Amino acid sequence: MRSRELVLAVAVALIVAACAAPTASRLPERPRVGFGQPISEADLAAWNIDVRTPDGLGLPPGRGTVAQGKAVYEAKCVACHGPEAKGGSMYGTMVGGIGSFKTNARVLTPGSMYPYAPILFDYVRRAMPMDRPLTMTADEVYAVAAYILHLNGLVPADAVMDQSSLPKVQMPNRDGFIPDDRPDTSAVRCMRDCK
């Protein structure tokens, strides 16, 4: 190829490259139109089941006692979790473990692990019992929460749980969490005679 042709070919290649369809590794711009339909918070209330667990925002009206919770537990929970939540046919204990985290035999239970008591309400309502989640009444869920907290020694036998009292239960692991501080290693790329 003669030099003039080479220059021409390079120029054409550059122009083609410059005019090529845009490619982006980033996400594309939002189109000017949208297809969402407005809905009111009232119309989606049945789906709005989350509890903001540090302060209990989202806890519904209702109440339950430890004794009521024992009855609900024995009807709906005991088959998998065992008597007095000490472990059953499917799952391990939900009682104890407080103080175990500084050992290498950590026991993870709602009592030892949950930093905020409303987690019990949120999780039991959304996921339990496993064969019929989202079917328990608010009273039943408050009662089961009261019973599990009592078995863990965190509320007395006469405790009543509701949207006011549940967030006030002091959980032992409340200050047990630290934010992600990784990377926490600094390996080097040794190639020869390493270690």
Add this chain to the structure above:
Amino acid sequence: MGNDTKHSRRSFLGKSAVIAGTALAGAGVGGRAGAEPLPIPPTAQQPGRPIPATAYGTPSKFESHVVRRRTDVFVNRQNWSDWSMTPLQHQHGIVTPTGLIFERHHAGIPDIDPAMHKLVIHGLVKQPLVFSMSDLMRYPSVSKFHFLECSGNTLADWTKAASTTVQQTHGLLSCAQWTGLPVSWLLDEAGLGPGATWVLFEGADGSNHTRSIPLDKVMDDALLVYAQNGEMLRPEQGYPLRVFIPGWEGNVSVKWLRRIKVGDQPWHFRSETARYTDPMPDGKWRQFSFLMECKSVITRPSGGMKLERPGLHEIQGFAWSGRGRITAVDVSVDGGKNWQPATLEEPVIDKCLTRFRHRWSWDGRPAVIQSRAVDSTGYVQPTVPDIMKARAIAGFVQHHNGIFPWSVSASGEVRNAIA
């Protein structure tokens, strides 16, 4: 070349003297004797199966061993909150075949009618919105290749060699092309309210699975996904809709997505306090440890395989990083004393499985082989002892991205050599 050498030679020599010089040196004119004369295979002497009028193609019946499997370390007593693992030792490219993508569900696999499915966005937004699947599919779409890894991948193999195969040590890992639209488009459409900093994603499965995600990550690269490897999501992958959060632990890519709520702080659900947190030495727990750090593993040869004879063996594996691209993978065949750069095979994509290859001539003596990945932030994959200096590793602990060795015995058996 044919085994009928007499015929082959005669016709070949008759053609042209011009190419005879090279042809005579070729195998076609003779060559070494084979072990057995090759018969005509029966499949070449009859028609195969007729083409069905309608069908979804499936692998050869001779590949029926290539399936998802459960862990071999312990047995769950129920199979609704359970998992299955990808056979990485049989994965030849960077894309995991859709039927082999690992599963982790908390209450089984729902079968959701897309005509009935709705997604709602509410909370700290100017106007709550609801979308049908057909609404969502009217938007322009985007497709991205990304890996998906469970935070619990490799959790049984920190301080003892518990699992047998790479499917069971690393098979909570898959890679796919994901198609959908940016979550940011819909949040912008709803209009973010003052103080918006965290976003809740909730599934429509029986666990009503929920996670809190920082808004910055959602706006940066989170996708609402309805398709995977060119087809609509499989039921076990979240059909008809999931969120996909690139580079972060799989648990946050909530499947069967039905609700997005914007808030001004995280919700601290069970799934981000009592679970999916990492034990630390002083009795503390590391929370919101979303990112899956740079990691690699040799998939061939790997645990449970046998090298039949010394000589050339291509060491193959995968490397990936939730922080970016893979920039290098090194391979050691002497237990980590000396390392050589492996070849990275194109394409090398951000937050995606990258294939590495290294030609190894095995001398027939015992060896320990392992890989070490480096990502575009300069982070070098650590060893398990490196990680144990920073974290409390006892029992089944998540976020294991340690270098993973396999031992090769003199008879060629390959075994888990993590400890």
